[in-house]
Amino acid sequence: MRKILFLVLVLVLAFQAHAFAGTQKIGVAAMGKLIKDSEAGQAAQKQMEKKFVSAKKKLESKQKELEALKQSLQKQSLVLSLEAKQDKELEFKRKVRDYQDLAQATQRKMQAEEQKVGTPVLEIIKAAVDTYAKKNSFIAIFDKGSSGFLYVDETIDVTNEILLEMNRAYRAGKK
Structure with a gap:
């Protein structure tokens, strides 16, 4: 609520200043588009994809392995003894936990790398906005x-x- 009131107050003051100063303006920009469509943002995205392509493939293969194991377990559930069925279920649960741990670790690494790679892009955006605005x-x-x-x-x-x-x-900056 405070944020909205603050925003309304800023806009009212800005429009009043605009009315008195004639040449001053207010603008908006789509941050998502600046990140996605800029050369810096695209370079950062390519860097991220390149760095994590093997990790994504590994996660996909583990997921396929889990699906195959699950289907195998379902097919064999009627034939297996109770003890063998429980062993297979425990093995499946362990593999699911291992997959989830791997997925979470990969996600954390990706977020850290995204932060590292994204910070320079945000700095370029800020500098470009400042330059353009002035x-x-x-x-x-x-x-x-x-x-x-x-x-x-x-x-x-x-x-x-x-x-x-x-x-x-x-x-x-690249030159």
């Missing part, structure tokens, strides 16, 4: 997706312009 006299640029806006006029959406600025900065 160059074009914006008093505020909000994230279109998470700022609580229910409607935004497309004339104040500056995502594509910031994306161009990001790509320029990324290319300059």
